[in-house]
Amino acid sequence: MSSPRGGDKEGGRDGERQIHVLAVDDSSVDRAVIAKLLRSSKYRVTAVDSAKKALELLGTEPNVNMIITDYSMPEMTGYELLKRVKESPTLREIPVVIMSSENDPDKINRCLEEGAEDFLLKPVRPSDVSRLCGRMRS
Amino acid sequence: MPPPLCSRVLLSHPFSPMSLMALREQLNMLVNSMYIEGLLDQQFQQLQMLQDASSPGFVAEVITLFCEDAERILTELTKLVDQAVVEFQKVDAYVHQLKGSSSSVGAQNVKLACIQFRQFCEENNKDGCLNALNVVKHHYYLLRNKFDTMLQLEQRIQAYDSKQQN
Secondary structure, three states: OOOOOOOOOOOOOOOOOOOEEEEEOOOHHHHHHHHHHHHHOOOEEEEEOOHHHHHHHHHHOOOOOEEEEEOOOOOOOHHHHHHHHHHOOOOOOOOEEEEEOOOOHHHHHHHHHOOOOEEEEOOOOHHHHHHHHHHOOO | OOOOHHHHHHHHOOOOHHHHHHHHHHHHHHHHHHHHOOOEOHHHHHHHHHOOOOOOOHHHHHHHHHHHHHHHHHHHHHHHHOOOOOOHHHHHHHHHHHHHHHHHHOEHHHHHHHHHHHHHHHOOOHHHHHHHHHHHHHHHHHHHHHHHHHHHHHHHHHHHHHHHHO
16 A cells, blocks of 8 residues: 655655755855755755764764765864765765865865765855755665 | 826825835846846845745845854954954955855855955955955945845835735
8 A cells, every 4th residue: 555645744755754964064144045955955954054063963863865065164174074974884875065165176176085975166056956866875 | 187096095005006016116126236236146046046935034034144144254354454463364264254155145246355355365465455355345235235125125025915815
């Protein structure tokens, strides 16, 4: 017997877990924009303002389907967060996307070599989010 | 010859269809002028397109966050650039932040002014930084005034829409 279609929660369907994206950005403006972009694609979004908070959240809720993080953040950069995620046996399978306002080839290559799924130039567009769709962890 | 009584009533009533149309037209004209004058760029259009029934206050929220962020940064920059010995790296870090948020909100003139400001930081040019800060402030406060008007118009339009739905 199939489960009933349509749900009362934002996005997703009954019986299917909603895709959860963790957005990390120290800029309140960018956090609001990226969260809205992702929610418009029906993802569940948790937005935090630091890599430290991202790691704390991942410690309690590792079933995140994707992390999308700003590169330049105080204390711990997005690159350092990427490395910590890829070094962790419980988190390494989570795809990590880096965002930056700077089109720096060295920075981009460094992130991709460290295992970043993609590198997005800010301001992030809906088309950028669309292309991430098939790369969420299932 | 004065307009007919019914027109006068419609024009003067705060929630009349005529005044709502006038408000919407005023808002459109304001936003268009901001694009033409270079205060806003395409990114602001992207934000407008993201606003929907589930988040009718999205653009207002982003504008508010941007203004809070910008004013905090401008306050810090004013202190830093005023020092006898300017810490150009710190200044640059703040300008980079402001450039980022202005880019994300579509604040074109502010963003461009920040790009120029960063040049002076790179050159360790204090006078250049002082002038650049004034330019950034000029563009920011011009934009903020227009944003204030925009938000007031949006609030009035939304108040009308809420009244219609009740």
